[in-house]
Amino acid sequence: MKIVGLVKTKRESMADHSSQGPEEQSVQEEVVEEVKPREPLSVLEILQLVKKRDLFLADSHILELEQECNEADRDAVTQPEDSLSPSVKDGGRRKAKDVELLYEELQKELWAVVRESLRSPTAGPNLGLVVQVLQQEEQADKDWASTPCSSRPRRLKQRWKEAVEEAADGSLPQRAEFTAGELAGYLDRLRARVVEDLGAANRNVVSIYPEEYQPFQVYVQSYHQAVARRLQAITDNQLEITDIYSLLDWLHNIYNRDVLGTVCITSPFSRSQLSPLLPSETVDRLELDCLNSVRAKVTTELSQVLDEEEKRWMETLHIEEYQITLAKTVIQRLQVDLERSASINRSLGSRVAQCSLNGLADFLYSFQRKVEMFHEGMQSGMFGDNEDGYVSKTIALVNCCPPFRGFVQRCGQCDTSVSEDSLRRANKALDHIVQQGVRVLSERLYLHIRPFFERLVKRKWLSNTEQYEQIEALIKEYFKKYHRMDSPPYQLLVAEVHRRVVTEYLRSVMRGRIICTSMKMRKRMAGRLRDEGKQIKVLFKDLESPSSWLDSALSHISEIIQLEDVPSIQMEVGVLVREFPDVRKKHVSAILNIRGMTRQAERQEIINIVKDIESTDGGGSIRMSRDRALFAEVPVTSEVHCLNVGLSRIALTASSCFSSLRPRRPKARTPVQENPDDVL
Numbered sequence: 001m002k003i004v005g006l007v008k009t010k011r012e013s014m015a016d017h018s019s020q021g022p023e024e025q026s027v028q029e030e031v032v033e034e035v036k037p038r039e040p041l042s043v044l045e046i047l048q049l050v051k052k053r054d055l056f057l058a059d060s061h062i063l064e065l066e067q068e069c070n071e072a073d074r075d076a077v078t079q080p081e082d083s084l085s086p087s088v089k090d091g092g093r094r095k096a097k098d099v100e101l102l103y104e105e106l107q108k109e110l111w112a113v114v115r116e117s118l119r120s121p122t123a124g125p126n127l128g129l130v131v132q133v134l135q136q137e138e139q140a141d142k143d144w145a146s147t148p149c150s151s152r153p154r155r156l157k158q159r160w161k162e163a164v165e166e167a168a169d170g171s172l173p174q175r176a177e178f179t180a181g182e183l184a185g186y187l188d189r190l191r192a193r194v195v196e197d198l199g200a201a202n203r204n205v206v207s208i209y210p211e212e213y214q215p216f217q218v219y220v221q222s223y224h225q226a227v228a229r230r231l232q233a234i235t236d237n238q239l240e241i242t243d244i245y246s247l248l249d250w251l252h253n254i255y256n257r258d259v260l261g262t263v264c265i266t267s268p269f270s271r272s273q274l275s276p277l278l279p280s281e282t283v284d285r286l287e288l289d290c291l292n293s294v295r296a297k298v299t300t301e302l303s304q305v306l307d308e309e310e311k312r313w314m315e316t317l318h319i320e321e322y323q324i325t326l327a328k329t330v331i332q333r334l335q336v337d338l339e340r341s342a343s344i345n346r347s348l349g350s351r352v353a354q355c356s357l358n359g360l361a362d363f364l365y366s367f368q369r370k371v372e373m374f375h376e377g378m379q380s381g382m383f384g385d386n387e388d389g390y391v392s393k394t395i396a397l398v399n400c401c402p403p404f405r406g407f408v409q410r411c412g413q414c415d416t417s418v419s420e421d422s423l424r425r426a427n428k429a430l431d432h433i434v435q436q437g438v439r440v441l442s443e444r445l446y447l448h449i450r451p452f453f454e455r456l457v458k459r460k461w462l463s464n465t466e467q468y469e470q471i472e473a474l475i476k477e478y479f480k481k482y483h484r485m486d487s488p489p490y491q492l493l494v495a496e497v498h499r500r501v502v503t504e505y506l507r508s509v510m511r512g513r514i515i516c517t518s519m520k521m522r523k524r525m526a527g528r529l530r531d532e533g534k535q536i537k538v539l540f541k542d543l544e545s546p547s548s549w550l551d552s553a554l555s556h557i558s559e560i561i562q563l564e565d566v567p568s569i570q571m572e573v574g575v576l577v578r579e580f581p582d583v584r585k586k587h588v589s590a591i592l593n594i595r596g597m598t599r600q601a602e603r604q605e606i607i608n609i610v611k612d613i614e615s616t617d618g619g620g621s622i623r624m625s626r627d628r629a630l631f632a633e634v635p636v637t638s639e640v641h642c643l644n645v646g647l648s649r650i651a652l653t654a655s656s657c658f659s660s661l662r663p664r665r666p667k668a669r670t671p672v673q674e675n676p677d678d679v680l
Helices: 004-015 020-030 043-051 055-078 086-117 122-144 156-171 182-203 215-235 239-265 280-316 327-344 344-381 387-399 401-412 416-454 466-482 489-508 519-542 548-562 567-578 586-596 600-615 642-661
Strands: none
Touching: 004 182, 004 466, 043 055, 055 086, 055 122, 055 156, 055 327, 055 567, 086 122, 086 156, 122 182, 122 586, 156 182, 156 215, 156 401, 182 239, 215 239, 215 280, 280 327, 280 344, 327 344, 327 401, 344 387, 344 401, 344 416, 387 416, 387 466, 401 416, 416 489, 466 489, 466 519, 489 519, 489 548, 489 586, 548 567, 548 586, 567 586, 567 600, 586 600
16 A cells, blocks of 8 residues: 555654764665555554654554545445455444544544643644644545535544634533622633733744644634633623723724734734623623613612711701711712723713713702701701701701812713703802801801991991901901811802992991081091901901902992092992993982082082993993802892082081080980981
């Protein structure tokens, strides 16, 4: 048999390769056709070659035995069935079975070498024999294509790929090693093993295979498929939300970056040939689970948090606390989803942020309603008299708003087109809470300082600073607590108190309870207004008020009262009206009354300045925002006309004359009545 001679030559060349020199090998090749066939090895001998991993030689003898079986089959076909003896038939069947058993054993050793070679730098020789077997079997498949038989083609190259897949599957952490809630750790072990094994494949085995085998691509695909099977098995069951985020992050980022990206550095491969690790519908389901988790948080968990917080407000009214943990608790719970989803990809991050914002807007409205009920209960006396606790709790509730507002803005940045309504609702609720807190605190302070404003700009006020000093002392005392309010609500509070103080001071001025009758009195009054105006300015500068624009009102009024010539007064009135466009003629008229200006012509010249400015600015229809209005809230409660002023002066002079003629009574002097019509 020619093939026997060829096999013998190959076997001898493999066995004697190390002991023969080049000349001897050349002589052997020349006489190869003259070598006489020798008896084929027995099945047991072939099996021993397999066990010794003399794989190529073993495969050659199996091919030889298989050929004998095929020749016997062809002879049986050409001869009548009855002419074949039972022993011949049995012998043919036994040889065919021996071939199949030998192939089974051969493949066990082949794939064992494939598995072992991955982590063994010295496995090259054995793996080289595997490659020779694969090539020899591929050629045998082609040779027998023209004479098909039941055992062919064996497709060992395809089975080699399957063997690599089995090796990959056996090497990676198994599905059973995954514990609920700890998927991140399992995936990290998976990542490390894939990178380690593919690195070993690149170092130890890739160079041994022929290039057309694309060995590294086969290894990458095998590990990729093994990973996909594990992930599919994991997602067959419901996962905890932390595991879902871990898996999505692994799918979208870690696997591509830290597995395929790392492996590709040392040996390029085609990523396009790799199928998705999970079907798109499975990924969609996981992302929907994330959104459902966020919805559950904002509708159920956060509502429970708010109910518990409201109960605690009532229970701790006796405690002065200026910070509560509500905002921190809520934000921390939602922050986890926001950060994890954003780190996965922009699309999921945007959807989770929108879902968070929608729920947060509803939550903040509920928070607003509970704050309103809290204030209503306190103001009705439902919870008793806890002044200090109420003030501190009001500040604590307002202090929740800045962090909430920052978080709302962050959620809304993801997609402003779909977030507009939720942003508006959330900010509206926060604005209401802040405004109510500022109103409550400023009103409580005003109730304490109002009596002192009633005593300002009266006769005793000119020589007694006690009333203003009381106002300033109370403001400073209250702001020891109010200063615990965080910014920017604190700026709103101090600005409101600042505006209220200046407004109430101007009310006292515009009541006209002092009318100056001399230059000396005008200077005294102007000096007091100027001094207390400066004190107000210093006070609120120290309190960090953002409304310094209020401070010039009193200084301008003091100048109008003190100046002598009409042009200078006109100029000062013009400056006042320019800085405070809501000043009206009645305000200027009241100031002229205070300074005792009785000449109608002079008064009219000065008041015309207001008319001129109003006409220049559109008939006085200047539109001012609420936070820049001052004189609009200052009524003129006692506008004394020039004639009345003149008559009052005559009456005062006459009264003085009669008083000087009237004998003095020995009893104690009665205090002068202070009323809006007091005239000096």
